Amino acid sequence: MADGMSPEQARAALDRAAQVSRRVESRARSMKAYSLVNAAAWAVSILAFGFIESIPVRLVVWLALLVLPLVGVVSWYRRQPVTAVSPPRPRGGWVIYSWTMMVVYAIAVIVGQVADLYGEPLYWVPAAVVVAAPLTILALRLPRA
Amino acid sequence: MTGNHPRHELDELLMHPVRLSVVAALAGVERAEFALVRDTVEVTDPMLSKQVALLEGAGYVGVHKGRVGRRTRTWLGLTADGREAYGRHLAALRAIAGDAFTA
Numbered sequence: 001m002a003d004g005m006s007p008e009q010a011r012a013a014l015d016r017a018a019q020v021s022r023r024v025e026s027r028a029r030s031m032k033a034y035s036l037v038n039a040a041a042w043a044v045s046i047l048a049f050g051f052i053e054s055i056p057v058r059l060v061v062w063l064a065l066l067v068l069p070l071v072g073v074v075s076w077y078r079r080q081p082v083t084a085v086s087p088p089r090p091r092g093g094w095v096i097y098s099w100t101m102m103v104v105y106a107i108a109v110i111v112g113q114v115a116d117l118y119g120e121p122l123y124w125v126p127a128a129v130v131v132a133a134p135l136t137i138l139a140l141r142l143p144r145a
Numbered sequence: 146m147t148g149n150h151p152r153h154e155l156d157e158l159l160m161h162p163v164r165l166s167v168v169a170a171l172a173g174v175e176r177a178e179f180a181l182v183r184d185t186v187e188v189t190d191p192m193l194s195k196q197v198a199l200l201e202g203a204g205y206v207g208v209h210k211g212r213v214g215r216r217t218r219t220w221l222g223l224t225a226d227g228r229e230a231y232g233r234h235l236a237a238l239r240a241i242a243g244d245a246f247t248a
Contacts, residue, residue: 005152005155005241006241007241007242007243010238010239010241010242011242013162013165013238014235014238014239014242016162016165016166016169017165017166017168017169017172017235017238018169020166020169020170020185020186021169021170021172021173022173023170023185024170024171024173024174024177024181024182024185025173025174027177027181028173028174028175028177078211078213079213081177081178081180081181082174082176082177082178082181083174083175083176083177084174084175085173085174085175
């Protein structure tokens with residue numbers, strides 16, 4: 001079969017393959033939206049932690065800000081018919097960026113609590129920016145939403 | 146028979162147009178839903194199932210089933226072997242396409 005393949009047939013096969021590839025790739029959704037929603041949710045949740053004085057209200061808002069966006073974006077992502085190729089290097093990018101964010105988050109919360117910085121924007125606003133940074137960087141490295 | 150002509154590098158399994166299209170459809174993505182591949186390649190469910198089974202048997206395509214809500218979905222994705230085979234096949238096609246000499 002291959003013995004009879006002419007340059008024209010090879011070109012036609014290449015064209016068909018490229019066309020199909022492009023069509024499916026254009027439908028692919030990466031983890032860009034997933035990463036950005038989570039980055040924003042974690043950043044806002046640390047602000048809630050730092051600015052809401054009432055402990056029960058703070059816990060409810062804090063949990064809602066972490067859980068609801070995550071459930072929403074996971075559900076959206078799972079419904080996508082095509083998913084883009086995994087995050088860029090470092091390999092396992094999503095896991096590494098997520099763990100970095102969680103470690104930064106934990107440090108920010110502990111420092112804020114130990115140093116009694118509740119309601120202090122000069123601490124919590126930069127902390128929120130730093131917490132959001134890892135997943136925002138991941139999102140910016142991904143090719144498309 | 147072996148030789149230096151690029152046709153010897155063509156992958157027999159990917160000589161079938163539907164199988165080549167399925168692999169091409171999956172080449173640029175992590176995974177794609179069965180129905181989307183079927184519609185893109187423009188084949189019937191049984192035809193796609195048959196070709197995917199052959200590609201899966203060769204270790205080129207992985208098939209994963211999962212539930213989204215109440216619906217079961219089938220996802221297809223290229224394996225590392227599948228990506229490598231597709232790359233080699235494309236390289237051979239390019240070499241033939243650019244080759245003035247026909248066997």
